[in-house]
Amino acid sequence: MRLLYTNSLKAYVKILMFGGFILAVSLPSVAADYCYLSDSQTTRKNQLASQHKLSITSTKIKANDNKEENTDSFTINKNGKVLYQNLIELCVTKQLDLIAKKNNKIGVINAAGQLIIPFMYDSIYPYGETFVVEKEWLFGLVDRQNQPLSAIEYYFADYTLSQAEENPLVPLIGYKKLGIIEVDNTNKGAWGSIDSSGSVVIPFIYDEISTISSLSYEETTGVYKVKKNDYWGVIDNKGNLVLPVHYQRINWFNAAKKLYLVIKNNQTHVIDANQNVRINGDIEDISFIDIQEERKLNIYDYDGTLRPAIIRINDKYGLFDSNAKQKLPAEYNDLSYFYQDDLLAAKKDDLHGVVNTKGDWIIPLVYDELEAVYLDTAHEDLREVKYFIAKKGANYGLLSLNNDIILPFEYKSMNHYNLDIPNRILASRVITNSLNSIDKNNVKFALLTADGKSITPFIYDKIVHDNYDSRTHVWQKGKEGVIDIDGQILLAPLYQSLDYDIVEDGYIFKREGLYGWLTDSDYKEVIPAMYDEPFEFEEGVATVIKDGVTMSIDKQGEVITP
Template sequence: MNILSKNTHIQFLLILFCCCFSIAVTAQPFVADKYGYVKDTAFHKLIKERDYKIVGAFDSMYSNYVAQVYYMNEWRYIDNYGNLIAEIEEEDDYGDFYPEVREINIGDEGFDIVAVPPDEKGSSHRDNDEYEVVFVNGKSGTKHKKTGKIGLKPIYDIFTLYGNGLIGLRKDGKHGMAYSNGKVFIEPIHDEVIRIYSYGVYQNSAFRIKKEGKFGLVDSLGKVLFKTEYQMIANAYDCNTGKQQPLLVKKDDKWKLVSITNVQLAPGEYADIKPLIIGLIKFTYPNNKVGLLNCKGEVLLDSQDKITYDYYEGLITFEKNRLIGKMKPDGSIKVKQRFESIYDLGDGYTRVMQNGKYGLINKNEEFIVPPMYDGVDVIKSWGLIAVEERKTQPVLHSKHGLLDMKGKVVINVLYDALDKVSDSVLYFEKDNKFGLMGWDEKVIKYFEYDRVHRVGHFYTVSKNYREGIIDVDGNVLLPVKYDYVKDGYDFYRRGYCRVKLNRQYYLVDRYGNELKDERY
């Protein structure tokens, strides 16, 4: 009896092991196509058995494929075995993915700013200044660190420390400049003192002074460079050319570009002048014509109607008499001033307009596509040029075609819409017909629909006022039975979308599931 029971127990374990082994061997992950859809009918059966109301497209953004499902009144995730898994990221109530963002709480008091500790010599400025600041009866002064000799008498209200012994003074509301050893080179009698010029060390600084509404300039030795008689003196920023540092000065309502030694660098007097980009200065004449100078005062552009800098292209556009040219920041001309419109498409190609028509030129300004079209664009991913012609009969509409990168016709300009499906197949619209054709323009098949609209690599279609979704081969992915497909692109991207049928909104997926959307 005991032996029999023992043998029976062993047989049971063997059977259990074989069953488990069989399950382990046969339980393979489901495989999705490139759009995240699983064709395996076993998967279709599984989602019905597990009561997944909506199943989205599988996404390979994680180490294992995951898909969103609507289950038990909430959005969850399943793996490629069809099993529910833990939450991965937050999603909105429509199931959108959002990357995790963690807030850093710095507290009510914000960040602490830690002071730089003194060096071995006791200076907290690390500038080897032999003098230190002292305070006597609420006033600021300086004294020698070793000998105690007074530098600046303690008679000033506020110090501004620039380093290397340079100190901004404030006394009775007026401003001045001095050195910590006691040498005052700008008396504190000015409304404003600002350092506006330096090319390396403080000894080469210049200070703009303001008194009674007029500006002047003084160097770091106290020498007057510009008398206090100007309406404005400003740095020409990003124009550091050594001792010939340019300045923008205004006097008698006229601007000039001058050097730090008050030598006029540019030939004219201007109504306005301001930096455009690094190394280039835009000026305006009294008649509102504009020009461009470099930092040496050389005129690069003159008497233009408009000069602008395009940060996207990295080029300067100049326009005169409705003709446009393009210039590089180094001052060299990229495109001569002979076109009505110029747009850099990258990779050496530029779209231009001449006499109201568009063409394409290369970097040598040679025409690849003559200016004869109403639209020209380079489709880099196709290695082709798209062209457009506008027709006025019977109504205003556009026809599209394709050229190769040498300007040779590949697809004639006869189509209302074109879309590349593969290296051998094109989607086309022509004369209210939709279908697929080869690159030889021979029709492969027509789609029997009233309207077709591309959404990703799918198409929203309509027939007899009903809408659905098909793929590029014409296969029906979503039956053409709905009043309205609201989010066709979501169907391509997520695997499900919102539709309207008989005044009610639903969420639908590629597996035929429909879930009433109670929010609408």
Template structure:
């Protein structure tokens, strides 16, 4: 058999997939265009055989790096190759092609599928399930109501008349149809997620409202009725079980690693996924158990995960809170490394030091519980512990800043000090002599100390390029460099959006944009506006008061409706504005 793909011995070994507007292409390692943008709606990375799954004019196929068509663009969808076969879709039916683009199993099935390592593929036809081999032969007839397969072992489960039975990958039936449920579980092999019936330890089955655990030969290791409930075995070959509403942990030999004596046992969430360790609950007390069910620490109210540097290595630790509300930390072996004495204890976050509160004062400790910075401050905080740069400290009602190496950046000369949200590493809003300004990390004044109020960036504010400011009880808007945008001359300022800022001066209200372009002239005694996130109207409407009468106008200052009831308007906006 002659392959359609070409081998170019002089071709670069590396190709870079590139994305354009609505199309994909490839360059070589030197940046030369190999497959230009503008032709293919999608291109997948090259697979191990040098083939690229591609989409062209809403059809799918495979090409090589030279755009030789290997699998023609005849299909509505096509999958990645598995066991050198790819599932294709055409006219809402599925079949298989080989790496030469030849249809090897006719397009006849109702769901997409893959060939697994067992050499079988689960297929659906006429709403029934079965298994075929790579020759298209039905190894298990397509006559069953449902089916499951493990990707790493040779067992298969099939259901008939609401009951499940085991088969092997050769099609031999291994049990009667007696089970109400046969559990398939997840396993990680070489970093890849797979599914298995028994490779984690034992198989969980349910029959007549009772559970049992079977070994790979389908022999009962844990008999029906011994436990009321049970979970699947995990990667560490243990499982949570319960009896008489009490929970414990068993291993694959049926031994109780943790006796069923707890009100609950579960895997806590760690970094948005289920942790391998366990937390057990008895009354109001929690117990931490490691991934093998061994006790780490007990008699705690709460805990959390953290990482710190111990002997120059980053290691996992657990913050624990005792029943009196005090905090400390233990390592993964259960050794107490930070005594449980602190009123507050923030994460190390993989750093050398952590912020603690003790007897009402704040300071820093290291992983040996040595004081790294005196615990004698009114507050300490860092902007981002994962990318620690400095600490902002308040002491004796004055603020200063030290870097992550505990060296001073600013002395305690400021009445207030907070990082500018638009540049947290380099700029700070500071207060001296009751006036606010902006300084950089070197202490240079960026915005002079002349304002009684100065906003930091907020999500629903004017963005990162501006500060709202107040001076002599007047309001305005300046840039982050201190340039005046809206003069600081207004009695009130309400920001709705960059297109609508309501201002008042000498008892008259108007509207401007963030560039200080006038939208509504300053001729009204009041202007009200439904906040944009409440209003469902396409056209912006302003409720205005002029000569004692309320009207509705648009953003062209044209009257939409006049002679509104005073009570109606003022009741409507009583919660929004003064």
């Protein structure tokens, strides 16, 4: 056993280590967390005053150690008569009992002002009509006359004790010390539970008892998982066995439907309370579909609805609903969520399609490539899928959400950059020549709307969106220019190169073998193409070379005299 001390809610806490488990218990203190909820305490004190003529006053007393904070000393009066004074710490329970400390020990005073539990315990917690009491780090139960209901021989965690008043029908799960293991001088014991009458509900025979967790958090459902000899099972709160103790691991898949995610013989399955296997195969990963991609390990959505799951089994993906019913068999190379309209991108044997979360196919699994086109009319990354760029064979086309062909499969390339160029597609196709014949090498690019309408004609040799200047660059006959997302020409394609200076907000351009400078605000050539080498500005000054002579200039092209 190890003892650790730390400050917690005006009291010290000792942490007991037994059999590798931590059990935190308060040293002499009224100590339940709810005692420090000022609103409930104020209400209860007012009830005592109005209904039982019991009033509580407090005064500050100076701590003996200057390093400690001053504390409150409480006095209890009834009809103007002092009943108790010099009480350090005081808590009013739901039943209007007063748990208080005097001379470093804890007792209980009822609403009539009678001392029903003497000041003799290290801590006291209300538990229904009874009290959990602590002496020398061990816990037991007494009734309202301080008559023992159980031996003082248990260890209970702080969380269990603090919840005892709120859940008097739930048994107290804890640890019972059985002796000392002489080999390493550690404590030997077992886990079980007692109820508010002191009766053993779950026998103290288990190596560990805990609530069953889902993939992301613990859920209280009236059943617990128990461990014995390194294997887990499930019991109810009366100690009845729900699942036998022969699993390597147990979590919830769906607590509402009593579906468990278990590992047995190194294989992961989903089973029901009757041990029927609901999802077979070796489950490797579960991802509950989440539009905001924040709760992928949680079967519950923010509104409490249950979500379907993408499950990887034997390195293949399938789709299952919250009842573990198969919507798509685990035979796909990939299933991924589009974050909108409950649509999934599916891939199988290098072919792509789109399916909804009910397992209905929206776009058949026949395309070599498939890319969602997101609409963002508000320019706030509010993405909505309406179209898909699809590749079949060597060509690309545009499909609607209903699998209608918007643009035929005759394009050499199609790209969509939602965040960079909202609601736009960059496309290329083979253009017929003046003799109306097709030249496969005559490929031209254009800017299209998300629904396939032309913004620019197919006249450019290349179109690239530049992330540095957030503009669309175009090329014609080897010369570079800039257009906006509406196809308007900002810089005609006259330049051998355009290099954006993100610090100085302009372009170093090259034309006819010489370099100059233009601004990105009005696209005017401030410094004409006259320098032999590319240059860059630093704090408004650039070093340039002209006809072999090196000099310094400012951003207006004026030579700076040394």
